[in-house]
Amino acid sequence: MCKQCELKPVYEFTNKRKVCGNCFINYFNKKVLYTIRKFKMADHTSLIFLKRSEEFREIVLGDVLKMFVSKSGAQLVKKKTKNCLIAVGDSTDLIAERIINSMFEGSLEKLNNVKPVEAKVIRPLYLMLDTEILLYAKLKKLRFNITKRKESKFEYFTKSMEEKHPELKHSVVNSYLELFI
Numbered sequence: 001m002c003k004q005c006e007l008k009p010v011y012e013f014t015n016k017r018k019v020c021g022n023c024f025i026n027y028f029n030k031k032v033l034y035t036i037r038k039f040k041m042a043d044h045t046s047l048i049f050l051k052r053s054e055e056f057r058e059i060v061l062g063d064v065l066k067m068f069v070s071k072s073g074a075q076l077v078k079k080k081t082k083n084c085l086i087a088v089g090d091s092t093d094l095i096a097e098r099i100i101n102s103m104f105e106g107s108l109e110k111l112n113n114v115k116p117v118e119a120k121v122i123r124p125l126y127l128m129l130d131t132e133i134l135l136y137a138k139l140k141k142l143r144f145n146i147t148k149r150k151e152s153k154f155e156y157f158t159k160s161m162e163e164k165h166p167e168l169k170h171s172v173v174n175s176y177l178e179l180f181i
């Protein structure tokens, strides 16, 4: 049961805490707002551009950014200009994949596209797992697509690791943040 409202849970965290649909959406929104604040991604003066896409990560990012804009006074813009921020839907899964792949290749120092903020690019879903992003999309009844990829060696590797270490992706991204950010 959801501890807060005694309703049927829709999600269980790795620490076994369970939450209902409403509490999950609250948790998700709060965590994205926290990510934006923690990494100083945007403030009330920001113009934020989000590329149009039907992919579930961008669809969810668009939904959460609308909430951020209404709270902060920042603006979403449809046309990319010189001084706007570019929001991309990179999740913990994608970031962890890039970090692990470049470890395999032995080229950690060349690591690109893995920071929460890189020049004008911001990644508000940095601390969210794909499973959480998908669940958010379903709970809010958002329309989205998922591009199916062939399972890579990386995915096979992480799937088998995650059975024993459910925090694997978070740990990879957190270690990276501690070392480099």
Ligand SMILES: [Zn+2]
Binding pocket: 002, 003, 004, 005, 006, 007, 019, 020, 021, 022, 023, 024
């Ligand atoms: Zn609840």
